[in-house]
Amino acid sequence: MFCSFCNNTIARGTGMLYVRKDGSVLSFCSQKCKRNLLHLGREGRLTKWTNKGLAILRHEGKEKKESVLAKEIADKLAAKKDAKK
Numbered sequence: 283m284f285c286s287f288c289n290n291t292i293a294r295g296t297g298m299l300y301v302r303k304d305g306s307v308l309s310f311c312s313q314k315c316k317r318n319l320l321h322l323g324r325e326g327r328l329t330k331w332t333n334k335g336l337a338i339l340r341h342e343g344k345e346k347k348e349s350v351l352a353k354e355i356a357d358k359l360a361a362k363k364d365a366k367k
Contacts, residue, residue, distance in 0.1 A: 287315035287324075288332035 283292045286308040298316060300308040310316040318324045327334040 283309050285309060285311040285315050287319045287326040288329075289326065289334050290332075 285292055290311045292309060292311045298310045326332045327338055329335045
């Protein structure tokens with residue numbers, strides 16, 4: 283079972299289940315996750331300390347590095363073209 287907020291695995295016999303009025307069931311690994319989702323209205327993917335948030339940050343970091351690398355390569359190619367002229 284996974285936490286509805288941070289996506290951590292919940293060991294059997296631990297955690298909390300929260301049932302909404304519409305019948306949907308939310309599972310939480312800790313009170314911290316429950317408070318963040320229900321009382322504070324935060325989203326797990328936008329919170330940096332959650333597994334979902336860390337995955338997004340890692341993905342964004344790779345894109346930034348690739349884009350910087352692509353810019354450096356484009357600059358070097360442009361410099362070589364200018365040197366040939």
